[in-house]
Amino acid sequence: MHNAGMNGLYFTVPSYDIFMHILGGIGIGLAVSAGIKLHGNKVIHKKWFIVIGVLIVGLVWEFFEIYFDITGFPLWSTPHIIDTVKDLIDDMIGGGIVALVYFFGKKM
Numbered sequence: 176m177h178n179a180g181m182n183g184l185y186f187t188v189p190s191y192d193i194f195m196h197i198l199g200g201i202g203i204g205l206a207v208s209a210g211i212k213l214h215g216n217k218v219i220h221k222k223w224f225i226v227i228g229v230l231i232v233g234l235v236w237e238f239f240e241i242y243f244d245i246t247g248f249p250l251w252s253t254p255h256i257i258d259t260v261k262d263l264i265d266d267m268i269g270g271g272i273v274a275l276v277y278f279f280g281k282k283m
Contacts, residue, residue, distance in 0.1 A: 192265075193261075193265050196233075196265030197266075197268050197272075198269060199233075199236075200229050200267060200268060200269020200270045200272075201270070201272055201273055202269075203228065203229045203232045203266070203270065204225050204226075204270040207224065207225045207228035208273060208277055211225070221277065222274040222278050225270055225277060226267065226274050228270070229266055229273075230263070230266070233263050233266035233267070234263070236262075236266075237259050237262060237263065240259075246259070
C-alpha cells in the first residue's frame with residue numbers, strides 16, 4: 176500500500192496519508208498486543224502499553240522522515256510541524272482502536 180502511495184496516491188488523494196497512518200497505528204498496536212500475549216500477565220496496564228508502544232514507533236518514524244527529508248516541507252516550518260503532529264495523532268487513533276478492542280475483548 177505504501178508503494179501505491181509513493182507512486183502517486185499520497186499526492187492525488189489528500190486523505191491517503193491519514194489512512195496509512197491510522198492503518199500503521201493499528202498494525203503496530205496489534206504487534207504490541209501480540210508481544211503482550213507472549214509475556215502473559217507480566218505486563219500491567221496493557222492498554223496503555225499498546226498506546227505508548229504505538230507512540231514510540233510513530234516518533235521513530237517521524238525522526239526517520241526528518242533524517243531523510245521526506246516530509247515534503249522545509250524542516251521545522253509550520254506545515255512540517257502540523258504534518259508531524261497530524262501523523263502522530265493518526266498513529267494514536269490506530270493504536271487507540273486496538274487498545275479499545277483489546278479492552279472490550281477482555282470483558283467478553
